[in-house]
Amino acid sequence: MASRSEPPVPGGAAADPMIPRVARVRRRRRDAPQVWTLDLEIEDGDGTGNFAFAPGQFNMLTAFGVGEAPISMSGDPAEPWRLVHTIRAVGAVSGALARLGPGDPIGLRGPFGAGWPVAEATARDVVIVAGGLGLAPLRPALYRLLAERARYGKIILLYGTRSPDDILFRGELESWRRRLDIEIEVTVDHAASAWHGHVGVVTMLIARADFDPLHAIALVCGPEIMMRFAIAALRHAGLQDESIYLSMERNMKCAVGFCGHCQFGTVFVCRDGPVFRHDRVQHLLALKEI
Amino acid sequence: MDTVGQAVLTPDGLQILLDALRRRSYRLVGPTVRDEAIVYDDIAAIDDLPRGWTDEQDGGQYRLLRRDDDALFGYAVGPHSWKKFLHPPVLRLWRAERDAQSVRVAPEPEPDERFAFIGVRSCELHAIAIQDEVFLGGAHVDPHYRARRQGAFILAVNCGQAGGTCFCASMNTGPKAEAGFDLALTEIVGDNGYIFVVEAGTEAGLAALADAPHRAATQEEIDAAESATARAAAAMGREMRSDDVHDLLLRNLENPRWDDVATRCLTCANCTMVCPTCFCTSVEDTSDLTGAESSRSQRWDSCFTMDFSYIHGGSVRASARSRYRQWMTHKLATWFDQFGSSGCVGCGRCITWCPVGIDITEEVRAIRESESAEKGSDGRA
Amino acid sequence: MEGLERIVKEHPFFAGLGEEFGNLVSGCAQNARFEAGQYLFHEGDPADQFYLIRHGRVALELAAPGRGALTFLTLNEGDIVGVSWLVPPYRWTDDARALGLVRAISIDAACLRRKCEADHDLGYEMMKRFVPVLVERLEATRLQILDVYGVPV
Numbered sequence: 001m002a003s004r005s006e007p008p009v010p011g012g013a014a015a016d017p018m019i020p021r022v023a024r025v026r027r028r029r030r031d032a033p034q035v036w037t038l039d040l041e042i043e044d045g046d047g048t049g050n051f052a053f054a055p056g057q058f059n060m061l062t063a064f065g066v067g068e069a070p071i072s073m074s075g076d077p078a079e080p081w082r083l084v085h086t087i088r089a090v091g092a093v094s095g096a097l098a099r100l101g102p103g104d105p106i107g108l109r110g111p112f113g114a115g116w117p118v119a120e121a122t123a124r125d126v127v128i129v130a131g132g133l134g135l136a137p138l139r140p141a142l143y144r145l146l147a148e149r150a151r152y153g154k155i156i157l158l159y160g161t162r163s164p165d166d167i168l169f170r171g172e173l174e175s176w177r178r179r180l181d182i183e184i185e186v187t188v189d190h191a192a193s194a195w196h197g198h199v200g201v202v203t204m205l206i207a208r209a210d211f212d213p214l215h216a217i218a219l220v221c222g223p224e225i226m227m228r229f230a231i232a233a234l235r236h237a238g239l240q241d242e243s244i245y246l247s248m249e250r251n252m253k254c255a256v257g258f259c260g261h262c263q264f265g266t267v268f269v270c271r272d273g274p275v276f277r278h279d280r281v282q283h284l285l286a287l288k289e290i
Numbered sequence: 291m292d293t294v295g296q297a298v299l300t301p302d303g304l305q306i307l308l309d310a311l312r313r314r315s316y317r318l319v320g321p322t323v324r325d326e327a328i329v330y331d332d333i334a335a336i337d338d339l340p341r342g343w344t345d346e347q348d349g350g351q352y353r354l355l356r357r358d359d360d361a362l363f364g365y366a367v368g369p370h371s372w373k374k375f376l377h378p379p380v381l382r383l384w385r386a387e388r389d390a391q392s393v394r395v396a397p398e399p400e401p402d403e404r405f406a407f408i409g410v411r412s413c414e415l416h417a418i419a420i421q422d423e424v425f426l427g428g429a430h431v432d433p434h435y436r437a438r439r440q441g442a443f444i445l446a447v448n449c450g451q452a453g454g455t456c457f458c459a460s461m462n463t464g465p466k467a468e469a470g471f472d473l474a475l476t477e478i479v480g481d482n483g484y485i486f487v488v489e490a491g492t493e494a495g496l497a498a499l500a501d502a503p504h505r506a507a508t509q510e511e512i513d514a515a516e517s518a519t520a521r522a523a524a525a526m527g528r529e530m531r532s533d534d535v536h537d538l539l540l541r542n543l544e545n546p547r548w549d550d551v552a553t554r555c556l557t558c559a560n561c562t563m564v565c566p567t568c569f570c571t572s573v574e575d576t577s578d579l580t581g582a583e584s585s586r587s588q589r590w591d592s593c594f595t596m597d598f599s600y601i602h603g604g605s606v607r608a609s610a611r612s613r614y615r616q617w618m619t620h621k622l623a624t625w626f627d628q629f630g631s632s633g634c635v636g637c638g639r640c641i642t643w644c645p646v647g648i649d650i651t652e653e654v655r656a657i658r659e660s661e662s663a664e665k666g667s668d669g670r671a
Numbered sequence: 672m673e674g675l676e677r678i679v680k681e682h683p684f685f686a687g688l689g690e691e692f693g694n695l696v697s698g699c700a701q702n703a704r705f706e707a708g709q710y711l712f713h714e715g716d717p718a719d720q721f722y723l724i725r726h727g728r729v730a731l732e733l734a735a736p737g738r739g740a741l742t743f744l745t746l747n748e749g750d751i752v753g754v755s756w757l758v759p760p761y762r763w764t765d766d767a768r769a770l771g772l773v774r775a776i777s778i779d780a781a782c783l784r785r786k787c788e789a790d791h792d793l794g795y796e797m798m799k800r801f802v803p804v805l806v807e808r809l810e811a812t813r814l815q816i817l818d819v820y821g822v823p824v
Contacts, residue, residue: 065577065584105393132820162820193740223819256430260570266627289612
C-alpha cells in the first residue's frame with residue numbers, strides 16, 4: 001500500500017523556472033527602424049556570468065514593472081559572456097525592453113527551446129533562408145557553422161527583407177561575404193534606385209541557389225507566410241521534408257509548457273520547438289487558425 | 291481490521307475523523323452550499339456539508355433541490371473543482387525591489403498549510419492525476435502546484451447517483467474511486483440513517499481512520515456500497531464513445547460542425563473555468579508609481595479569449611470557430627499526444643455551466659455521424 | 672545570323688522548341704547590348720521588342736514624383752525582360768534599367784506576334800513558356816505587396 005496519495009515528485013529540488021535572474025544591459029545598438037540589439041551580462045551565478053545556449057534558443061526577458069517577452073538570442077554561442085538579443089519594438093513590453101540602456105537591470109529566464117540541428121548539417125550543404133527579423137535567431141547558427149567551417153559542404157545564406165534600410169547586421173554580412181567559403185544573397189521587396197542588389201522575394205533566390213538537394217539541409221526563419229513559400233521553393237528544388245527545419249513563433253507567457261498559450265496543434269512551441277523539422281508540422285502549417 | 295478490508299463509519303465517526311485531521315493542522319476544504327450552488331470551501335464540521343441537498347443538472351442548467359433524506363453526499367459536482375486549491379486562480383510568483391544599484395527578485399514563499407480534500411469524486415481523482423502529469427510529469431516542475439499537492443490528504447466519495455450531465459462511465463473515470471485517494475467513502479443507508487463504508491487507499495488513510503471509531507463492514511454493507519456505485523454507473527446523464535475520439539477529431543479539423551457550434555458558442559470561457567483539468571494561465575506584471583517595487587502574478591486564462599493567441603498585431607485564432615475547435619480538440623485529442631491521456635474526465639461541468647448548453651458529447655457524436663453520413667451518401671465504405 | 676540562331680535555340684528558355692520553330696523565332700531576333708545605367712525601355716514606350724538576358728542584371732522600376740525611381744524587381748541571366756508585348760495595347764508599364772553591362776537577345780515583338788498568328792502551334796509553344804513566367808512573377812508580387820516583413824500597426 002502506498003504511504004501517501006500524491007504521486008512521487010521527480011527527485012532533486014528543481015529551481016523555479018518562473019523566477020528571473022537579474023542581468024544588466026551592457027550595450028544597445030540600433031540595427032534597423034524599430035529593431036534594437038542588446039548585449040546583456042548576468043550579475044549572479046558562477047561569477048563568470050557565462051550562459052551556455054544552443055543556436056535557435058530564446059530567453060524570456062523582463063522589463064521590470066512592464067512585463068516579459070520571448071526574445072531570440074542572436075549572438076555567438078562561443079561567447080557565452082555576451083548575451084546578445086535582437087528585439088523588434090512593437091508593443092508595450094518589447095518597446096520597454098528596447099528602451100533599456102547600458103547599466104539598466106533586466107530580468108532573464110532561459111535558455112528555452114529546441115535549437116537548430118547544427119550536428120545534422122555535418123558533411124551537407126547548408127541553405128539558410130532568412131526573412132526580416134528571422135535572421136536574428138539564425139545568426140548563432142551561422143557563427144557555429146563558420147567556426148567549424150570544414151565540417152560542412154556549401155554554406156548559402158539567402159536573406160530577404162523589406163528594404164535596404166531594414167537589412168540587419170549589415171556590417172557582419174558584408175564581412176562574411178568577403179570570405180570565399182560562404183555565399184550570401186540579399187534581396188529586398190522594394191528599393192530606391194541607389195540599391196543595386198536584388199529586388200524581389202527571397203523565394204526567387206532559392207531557385208537560383210546552387211546546392212545538392214540530395215545532401216543538403218535547410219534552416220528557415222521569418223514571417224510564417226514567407227516560410228511557407230520558401231519551403232515550397234526548397235521542396236521544388238528537391239529538398240525532402242526531413243531536411244528542412246523552421247522556427248515557429250507563438251504567444252508565450254511561461255516558456256516551460258505550463259501556460260498553454262504557445263500550443264500549435266499537438267506541440268508546444270516553447271518546449272517542442274521553436275525549431276521544428278518540417279515533416280513534423282507540415283500538416284499544421286496548412287491549416288488556418290490552428 | 292486488516293489493511294485491505296473495509297470499515298464502517300457513522301456520521302459522528304466521520305466528524306471525529308475530520309476533527310483529528312484538523313488537529314494535525316490540515317486545512318479542511320469540502321463541499322458546502324453557497325449562492326444556491328454546492329461549492330468547495332473551508333469546512334469545519336459535517337454540518338457544513340450539503341446534508342439533504344441534491345442537484346439537478348442539464349445543458350446550461352443547474353439548481354439545488356431538497357432531498358427527502360439526510361444524505362451528506364447526495365449530489366454530483368458543482369462549478370468548483372479542486373484545481374481552485376492546487377492551481378490557484380490568482381497567485382503571486384515574485385516581487386522585485388529596485389534601488390539605485392540593482393533589482394532584487396524575491397520568490398513568493400510557498401504556503402505551509404496542507405490540504406485535506408473532503409468529498410473528492412472519482413472523476414476528480416482522475417482530474418487531479420491529469421494535472422499532476424501536466425505540472426509534475428514534464429521536464430519542468432511547477433513548484434507552486436507541487437507545494438500544494440504534496441502532503442494533501444484526499445478523502446474520496448464514491449457516487450451513489452449520477453448527475454444529469456455526468457459521463458464518467460464513458461471515460462472510464464468512475465463512478466467508483468479506484469486509486470489516488472487516502473480514504474474512500476460510500477454513503478449507504480444504515481439502520482439509523484446514513485453510514486459510510488470506508489476503504490483505505492494508503493498508510494496515511496489508515497492512520498487517519500485509526501483516529502476515529504469504526505468497525506469492520508459486513509458483507510451486506512459492502513454489497514450495498516457496490517450496488518450504490520453500480521446504480522450510478524447505469525444512470526449516467528450523458529455518454530460519449532471514447533475509444534476513437536483522438537483520431538476522429540484530428541481528421542475532422544475542417545468539419546462543418548465547427549461552423550455550427552460557432553453560431554452558438556459565446557466564447558464566454560465558462561467551460562474552461564469549471565473544467566477540472568484546464569490549466570492555462572497568463573501572467574501580469576504590476577508596479578508602484580515609482581517603479582521601485584514590482585511583482586508578477588499568474589492567473590487563470592482561457593483559450594477562448596481573443597488575447598490568448600495574440601501575436602504580431604493579431605490573434606492566430608480570431609474566430610469563435612477556431613477557439614472552440616482548439617478547446618475541444620485539445621481536451622479530447624491533442625492532450626493524448628502531449629500528456630498520454632484524454633484531458634476529459636466526464637464530469638459534465640462544461641455542459642452544465644455553458645450558458646447556451648453546448649454539449650461536448652453531442653458535438654463528438656455529430657462529428658462521428660457526419661462521417662457515417664458521408665460514407666453512406668456516396669456509396670463507398 | 673547563324674551564330675544568333677544557335678544562341679536562340681540553345682538558350683534554356685527556348686529549350687525543346689525544335690528546328691523549325693527555332694528558326695522562326697531566330698528570324699525575329701537580334702543581339703542587343705546595354706551599358707550600365709542605360710534603359711532598355713521606358714514606361715509608356717511601344718512594346719516593340721522584349722529581351723532575353725544572356726549576361727548581366729536588369730532592374731524594373733516605377734518612377735514616383737518625390738520618391739524617385741523605385742525598383743520592384745531585379746532580373747538576372749536567363750530571365751525575360753518585358754511581358755507587356757503579349758497583350759494590347761502593347762505598351763511598357765515600367766522602366767527597365769541595366770544594372771551593369773547587359774548583353775541580351777532582343778526579339779521583335781510584332782514579328783513574333785505575326786508568326787504566332789500564322790501558326791498557332793508556334794503560338795502555343797510561346798504561351799507555354801511565357802505563362803509560367805507571368806504566374807511566377809504574380810505569385811512573387813503577392814508576397815511583396817503583403818509586406819510580410821512590415822511592422823503591424
